[in-house]
Amino acid sequence: MDALLLSRWQFAITTVYHFLFVPVTLGLSIFVALLETCYVRTKRPAWKAACQKLVKFFGTLFVINFSMGVVTGIVQEFHFGMNWSEYSRFMGDIFGAPLALEALTAFFLESTMLGVWLFGWNRLSEKAHCLAIWLVAFASNLSAFWILVANSFMQHPVGYVLRNGRAEMSDFLALVTNPYVVGEYSHTFFSGMATAGFVVLAVSAWKVLHDAASRAAFRQSLMAGALFMFVGFLGAAGSGHLHTQYLAASNPMKLASMEALWETEDPAPFAIVASIDEQAHKNTSELKVPALFSFMLYNQPSGAVQGINDLQAAQESQYGPGDYRPDVTGLFWSFRFMVGIGGVMILLALAVFLLTWKGDPLRFPLLLRAIPWLLPLVYVVNSCGWYIAEAGRQPWIVVGLQKTADAVSPNLTGADVSLTMIVFTVVYLALAIVALGLAFRYIKHTAIPFEGRA
Template sequence: MDALMLARWQFGITTVYHFFFVPLTLGLSLLVAIFQTAYVRTDSDTYKRMTQFWGKLFLINFAMGVVTGIVQEFQFGMNWSEYSRFVGDIFGAPLAIEALLAFFLESTFVGVWIFGWGRLNKGLHLASIWLVVIGSNISAFWILIANSFMQQPVGYTLRNGRAEMTDFGALLTNSNLWMQFPHVFTAGVVTASFFVIGISAWHLLRKKGDIDLFRKSASIAMATAMIATVLVALVGHAQSQHMVKTQPMKIASAEALWDTESPASFSLFTIGDETANKDVFSIKIPTLLSILAYNSTTGEVKGINNLQAEYEKTYGPGDYVPPVWVVYWSFRSMVGSGTLMILLSLYGLYLVMSGKLTARSWYLKLMLFAIALPYIANTAGWMMTEIGRQPWIVFGVMTTEKGVSTSVGAESVLISLVIFTLLYGALAVVDVYLLAKYARDGASAKPGNPEEADLVGAY
């Protein structure tokens, strides 16, 4: 394996691992803020203990996300130095703003929230956690500005062998950004909701400890899960329609659509031959892909073979087809997990509203394992988004092979790849241990202030 392939593997492994923590941070900070708001409004000690308990798990996840995210910056400067040199004028600006504005806001008020129990009045302390929520999501917003430029480059000009920013406003109004950000935010809420429901289900099954706390936690999380899963689907649908216009090769690969069709069929199951670029076996629903792409029974969806020929005319000779099987099955893993989460949250909300949640032990057991579903969907969605863009690192402007460093050899990348993989594996063990430990311990049934030392220890 050469330096390019090793660098791609390293970035893929570290980013997938980092993205385990990001959606939960975005969503769980919001749920903790909702629980604390309920506490401030009602002065209920149950809501106070809910805030404390879920706050501990949020802090563990937040700390791990910060640690794993730092590595990403170093890779841009080392393994992908040619990419950074080429687009640094554009790519670096939103990342710098994210660090100086959003991350500092987020991390500062996390500290205020941890040490503010019993020192700040309720209103100010509540404001600190809401500022954490705002900071976390602003952080995601600025990172997605940078990523959206890679997906749909805007506001730049090529000068002196580099892409230079000419319109910062165009980055902020990039249509890809306004499809991506709502999808990431709602996916974060789904992740946190299923996380809260799953852990609450475990305690409700045991029928020990603070049952009222976990019943209320599950009820609130079930409502947010129902709303967020539907929103994820709706935003994802709009995102796919946008993709048909801006990255047609990605959507063609996601459907294993080899040749242009009008109207186009939706693939339920396809086994393809990527060497010959044709189907070996497929089950398709006629016209459905055109309906999904255009909200109409008519509409042309371009195929892989046609787009390859079109791209060769536009960009010159080359292979412009991503690994179709990866994109195809990533898309189905994401959509399949999302559909299952909608059904589970819909039925769960019915159980909550009818007062039968604790009586359905089979459902509670199922929801414990369902914690994995949003993680599968998030990872599969990220893989489809990034791998489906290949061979471009900046779509239509720079190929991935041209972005890799020319001075970092394969051996150096291999050594750092092995070290990062082992280190992240060790951190994964620590993270799972801490989350499981605090989740099993439950919340203190004693009234009064949360134990600050416990929160600091969790962090």
């Protein structure tokens, strides 16, 4: 295999792996901050003690997860120069700024305050200590914002001019207020809440079921986690819906590929399932709801949606001969998986919240038992989301400006990249197993006694 394909694989592996941890960091930092706020504010001594233990409990899961996110984040930053030097040359004038801003405004704050929070329990007042975790939460989410500003430029370039053989920034404000980033950021933010909420839910469900001494405390976090997760999934659905509507204008090729809509139609139907023939550029069979796709995009059962074949022809006339179609099959099914599972999760979160609120969750042992086994689904859903975002802009690395094939470092050999990719992947796998093992052990062996209700 050549350096280009291998570099793409290496970046994809690192990105997917990195984003297993990122949403938990984004959401769990907020959850722990909220929990510590409860701890600081509560007047009931019994709950205060249990609440602090819960803060430390979820805080520990947070840092195990955080350390994995940090070490892979550095790999991401380095990859742009290591594997994608021509991209860095062409885009550096624009792309470097948000990365530097992330480090300066967010990552410094996040890592410094996390150290302060972890080791500062006895050195700070309760309120100051609580402020530290809020700063961690703020900085984590600010960091995501800058990264998504950078990513949004790749999806939908704004505020630039082509000059001196490269893209140069002409409007910083346009870059930061790219409408694309609104959709990407809100969707990522709520996905973080949803993922972290589900992690809290799964851990709490297990503890409620298996650890009688800690049951009362984890019943509280079960309810809180369900609510957090519900808000997260609901927000993710809403922001995802609005972002999809926006795609009709900003990236119709990605949109049409998500729906495997080959020909322009008015009104456009929504295919629930389809058998896609990418070679013939059509679907051999499909089960579809008439006009639903137009309705989803325009809030009315009419309106044309451009098809892949027309868009391909239009792009060929604009950019010259070439294949401008992304991986239609992968996008189609990723989108269905993401929306389908996400929808079910909204109901699951709501159900668990109501059942726990109304009475003893132990009335439903089967549900509690099933929840931890469903947890991997949310990770798959997150990966599907990023697959749609990143595979959906191929063959471009920056839509309309530079192709992925032109972005790779010219001095790399296939052997170089094979070596690094294999070693990175093996190390990632080994570390994931160790981190999971540590988390399981910690969850199993940590008891949080608590008498009565909060």
